[in-house]
Amino acid sequence: MGRYGEMRGIKTCMDELLKRRVPLASLPTPVHYLERMSKELGVGLFVKRDDLTESVASGNKIRKMEYVLYQALEKGADTLVTCGGLQSNHCRAVAWIAARKGLRCFLILRGGKPSVPDGNLLLDSLLGAEMEFRTVEQFEDLTGLASECCSALQNKGRKPFFIPMGASTATGALGYVNMVGELAAAGDRFDHLYCAVGSGGTLAGTILGCRHFGLDTRIHGVAVCDDRATFEAELRRIGDEFSSWFGIEADLPGPSVRIDDGHVGIGYAMNTGEEFEELVRVARSEGLVLDPVYTLKAFLGMRDDILSGRVKTGEKVLFLHSGGHFGLMSTGFGVHSYTGW
Numbered sequence: 001m002g003r004y005g006e007m008r009g010i011k012t013c014m015d016e017l018l019k020r021r022v023p024l025a026s027l028p029t030p031v032h033y034l035e036r037m038s039k040e041l042g043v044g045l046f047v048k049r050d051d052l053t054e055s056v057a058s059g060n061k062i063r064k065m066e067y068v069l070y071q072a073l074e075k076g077a078d079t080l081v082t083c084g085g086l087q088s089n090h091c092r093a094v095a096w097i098a099a100r101k102g103l104r105c106f107l108i109l110r111g112g113k114p115s116v117p118d119g120n121l122l123l124d125s126l127l128g129a130e131m132e133f134r135t136v137e138q139f140e141d142l143t144g145l146a147s148e149c150c151s152a153l154q155n156k157g158r159k160p161f162f163i164p165m166g167a168s169t170a171t172g173a174l175g176y177v178n179m180v181g182e183l184a185a186a187g188d189r190f191d192h193l194y195c196a197v198g199s200g201g202t203l204a205g206t207i208l209g210c211r212h213f214g215l216d217t218r219i220h221g222v223a224v225c226d227d228r229a230t231f232e233a234e235l236r237r238i239g240d241e242f243s244s245w246f247g248i249e250a251d252l253p254g255p256s257v258r259i260d261d262g263h264v265g266i267g268y269a270m271n272t273g274e275e276f277e278e279l280v281r282v283a284r285s286e287g288l289v290l291d292p293v294y295t296l297k298a299f300l301g302m303r304d305d306i307l308s309g310r311v312k313t314g315e316k317v318l319f320l321h322s323g324g325h326f327g328l329m330s331t332g333f334g335v336h337s338y339t340g341w
Contacts, residue, residue: 059323
């Protein structure tokens, strides 16, 4: 088979994979133009509003879960099992999806059980998720924890399906291949696309989506934890899964991708006062509310690239708002000490 035939085969395969989903999100999400910030920064600044994918399950995780849920139901699962921090957006989305589809949900959470739940944890509880709280040290053996949990559920006659943290697998990444399909269908073209990177699945899907749908866009993933080498390894892992699971050769990350690890700041889910000032400024300038863990740091990375000249005057820039608002309602975040109140 010649090169054209190979590429045609890959495209057909991806098109078929994109159909293997359970519709959950309100799609397509809109793209909004940020008029005042565009003028201020000298670029055409747009935002893909994936914070509007759903109400309770808002954000990027629900896109991934459309494909993961299809797989879980194929296997006859009655319980979705996953893991994350106390304020995990992913866990909240899985809890909502389980309730929405009549399944049960079991969450393995990193940290001690608080006396009163707030933020995402409050929603997990309202949605009926069963929860097990484990220490940071115990989370170092996440594979063992997942196996132990699933075995216990099986012994009770249940059919668990384990979803890795963030649903960052080749299956989950299909959600962001599909997102790029929305941009292509709308005829939207951008010189740069920025997104937060916390586990790698959203970035992997966006990269493959741009290739699949023929969008020549420079992709910037802004790390909110860890470093560039860590996420390059995660992208390679997801690429290997595409190869071994679906027969699609995915050279990840690839030359059109840049991973910026210079905006992790003082740490994951930790913020400085200066960062919060920017969160407030963006909210008051455009009515765009970022979350402190993911989108705030990605926005800062994008802003600094524009100010430094990495993004040229007049270029079109798309910022992916991947949700996370409920984190603002948690007492665990320093936004509650904002001095402008």
